[in-house]
Amino acid sequence: MRRGERLLCTLCRNQLPLTEYNFIDENPIDRIFYGRINIKKANSFLFYSEKGIVKTLIHYLKYKNQPQIGSFLGNWYGQILAETGTLNQIDLVVPVPLHWKKLRKRGYNQVSHFAELLAHYINARYIDDLLIKTANTKTQTGKGRTFRWQNDRDLYILSDPQLLKGKNVLLVDDVITTGATIEACGRALKSADDVNIYVVSMAVVP
Numbered sequence: 001m002r003r004g005e006r007l008l009c010t011l012c013r014n015q016l017p018l019t020e021y022n023f024i025d026e027n028p029i030d031r032i033f034y035g036r037i038n039i040k041k042a043n044s045f046l047f048y049s050e051k052g053i054v055k056t057l058i059h060y061l062k063y064k065n066q067p068q069i070g071s072f073l074g075n076w077y078g079q080i081l082a083e084t085g086t087l088n089q090i091d092l093v094v095p096v097p098l099h100w101k102k103l104r105k106r107g108y109n110q111v112s113h114f115a116e117l118l119a120h121y122i123n124a125r126y127i128d129d130l131l132i133k134t135a136n137t138k139t140q141t142g143k144g145r146t147f148r149w150q151n152d153r154d155l156y157i158l159s160d161p162q163l164l165k166g167k168n169v170l171l172v173d174d175v176i177t178t179g180a181t182i183e184a185c186g187r188a189l190k191s192a193d194d195v196n197i198y199v200v201s202m203a204v205v206p
Helices: 012-013 028-032 055-064 068-084 100-106 112-121 180-190
Strands: 041-047 090-097 129-131 156-158 168-176 196-204
Touching: 012 100, 028 041, 028 090, 028 196, 041 129, 055 068, 055 196, 068 112, 068 196, 090 112, 112 168, 129 196, 156 180, 180 196
Parallel strands: 041 196, 090 168, 168 196
Antiparallel strands: 129 156
C-alpha cells in the first residue's frame, strides 16, 4: 500500500470533486454570505453531494471514529494553501465548536485535525477553545437567522474577546450547506473589536 492509500486508493483520491476555488477570486461560497455577515473571503476544498465519496468520508469522519480522515484532508489542502500563499495574513485558525456533551460522546471535534493542520501549513495559531457552543442543538436556521437559544442566549459565545482584537481569523467547518452555522459563529467572532473573518470548509453543497 502506498503512502496516502490507507484511507483512499489513488484512483478514489483522483476522483474526489475538488472545487478548485481560491482565496482570491469571487466564488459561489462567498455569495452565500452576501447581505448576511461581512466575511472577507470564503472557500471550500471539495464538493459534497448526496451520492458520492465525499459524503461517505464525512460520515466516517463524524460517526465512525475516523478522525484521521480530517488529518488526511488537512494535509492535502494545507499543502495547497502553503504553495499558493493566499492565507499568509491569517493570525488565528478557529474550528466551529461542538457542544461539550457532543464532544464527550464523540471523543473529538471532527473539524479539529483538519483545522489544526491548516494552521500548521499557513503558520497561524490554532485555538480550539475560543468559540464555545452554549447549547446541544443544531443551529436554528428557520427562525429568522437570529441564532438565539432559549432565554435569548447566543448559541455561540467567545471565551476571550480581547484575543481577537485586530486579528485575521480563519473559521473552519466540515460542510457548508446554507451557511447558517458559519453565520452564527461569525456573529460571535464579530462581537470582538476589529476582526476580519475568512472561512474555509472541507466541503460545500453546490
